[in-house]
Amino acid sequence: MTMPTAFERRGDLAQQLFGSTIGDPANLLDLGLMRGIGANVKPFAPTVKEIVERSSKDALNAGKQLSQTTKTINKEMPSQNKEVAYEQDLFTKQLKTPREDNESLFRVAEPSDVSKAKKGTVATPDLQSIHTVQLPTGQFATTTGFSTVQPIRTGFEFAKTPEQVAHITAGLRKSPQEQLVAVVLDKYDRPIQIIRHTIGISNQAAVEPFSLAGSIANTPGAKSFYISHNHPSGLSDLSAADKQISMMLNNLTANTGIENKGIMAVGKGTYSFSSPLGQEIVNQNIPPAIRNKSINMVERVFKRSQVLDKNLISSADDARKMADKIVGDETGLMLLNQRYQPVGFLPVNEKSLLNLRKSGESTNILKALEKANANSAIFVTKKNLSQDQIDNIQKLFNAANVNMLDVLMGETRKSNAMNMSTRGTDFLSIAPPVAGASAIYESMEEPYKKGGKVHISNN
Structure with missing residues (x-):
């Protein structure tokens, strides 16, 4: 039994791609797409010109189809021409929407x-x-x-x-x-x-x-x-x-x-x-x-894998409307999936924002993020927060590698997406210390208050 050559074994796939089988390899434009899947091929010798012309025609048709698909998607997507489009996080790092799997691991x-x-x-x-x-x-x-x-x-x-x-x-x-x-x-x-x-x-x-x-x-x-x-x-x-x-x-x-x-x-x-x-x-x-x-x-x-609302949040205006539906007059975190759809809401006491660790609030937030599988969030409150409160909650999210898209606060739910810039991750408590806290971590409080990065001494 005579074994077919590697080139002859490309015949079946060429039949699918060009409507013919392959004969003389000198006349074939090898695009790196062929693999050995058959024998008993019939002679055929398309010229390089014929193959390129056919490939160009196929590419043109594919381009038209992609253009039509893009137009359809754009009609279905929420408007991006709102107050603030969530294309960046709170410190202007470019975001990808929807968030791509494993991009930030x-x-x-x-x-x-x-x-x-x-x-x-x-x-x-x-x-x-x-x-x-x-x-x-x-x-x-x-x-x-x-x-x-x-x-x-x-x-x-x-x-x-x-x-x-x-x-x-x-x-x-x-x-x-x-x-x-x-x-x-x-x-x-x-x-x-x-x-x-x-x-x-x-x-x-x-x-x-x-x-x-x-x-x-x-x-x-x-x-x-x-x-x-x-x-x-x-x-x-x-x-x-x-x-x-x-x-x-x-x-x-x-x-x-x-x-x-x-x-x-x-x-x-x-x-x-x-x-x-x-x-x-x-x-x-x-x-x-x-x-x-x-x-x-x-x-x-x-x-369970569902959403609180199927609409995507793509701007501060979208976020305000969603907060009216989900949050009401409460204070807390709207938890979002990678498509920026709400999958949960966690009430948060704004008084704990300067005492995240010792109050147990940071642990509660981490538990909620994990349970909702949420890698983005928006903080919502009708009260006015201090810059220290905003920075501290953002540092927690930086440390957890979760997107904090915005902080909406006050009666009008004013967006703070363009007003925050902290890149820190040291969200240590800056409220008065509580009794019984570990001495080593108490000693870490002072550098944090001064804005410096906290290190644990090995001595």
Whole structure:
């Protein structure tokens, strides 16, 4: 039996593209579209000119069809000629509407140049029973819950040390793709559940701060957590990107009642660890133990996926009309999906805006953002806010990597989208301190008041 040549195997696809099969390769314009899918081809020799003319005609027809489709879409889209078009965030960074998936995700990565690495992908397993938690008071058209992925066998009942957490998450090393999880602990350092946040590629995994911190906060009984991920190379050294993710999560959760214990990477038999307070462990052996206990690994899934209103918010005028429908005379956050449709409303006490951490308001906001799967929001109030209040809520959203599109305030719901410029992320409380607060975080208050960036001393 004579095997067909690679060129002959292109025949069937050429039949589909040009209405004919292929003979002499010298007369074919190879566009890189052919693949071997058949044999028994008949001779045909179109000239390069004929192929180019046919391709030009097809392109012209496609252009006409695209133009007609664009006109139809423009008729259906809300008017952009309003007071303020939401094409930029509060500090004039260009926004994409609708917000593109994975555009603003951070990533953990192995120590290497990942500037040209491809974006990660997320695997979706078969869904099992969904576990829900109590929502913050408000309206939620979209809600998420936890679905069990699988039980993780462990030899430790508690996770009081990085070594024990490395043992618990050692199974991640078997994956050829980076996986990032949060091991959530109760007040006794007993693991409640392991949240699988993302599955990435061979050298990095994406991290979405608001949904990771929010899912940890939405775990009943959560008092602390470790972040763990695998390095498929087998080397457990932490990269600068790994440590940056830990510090970002520390900023979101510090002094809120949920403690970030640190981040680790597991490799082939070893682990490395870094804590926000400066503890470093490098390439230590993962301790063995008889795995006679189990902890559920879970992931986020939709329990319900709807909207409060199908209309898109594309301007301050649109936002005011939507606020009249949804918010009324209340003060709070309109939570939006990536198309800027309202999926929830969370009432917020404006007096807490200068005391976000200790009042519990920042945690409540993170829980609501995660539960509504909202990556954008608009703050609405009929009261007048100070610039400090506006800046502080915006810093929380900057830290969570969530778009704060606008603050509508006063009886007329005046837009402040063009009047704010803070890029800060240090939303520490600037209200009078409360009794019993941690000394290290109390000491961080003063630099914040002065407008400087807050650092945690390693001394």
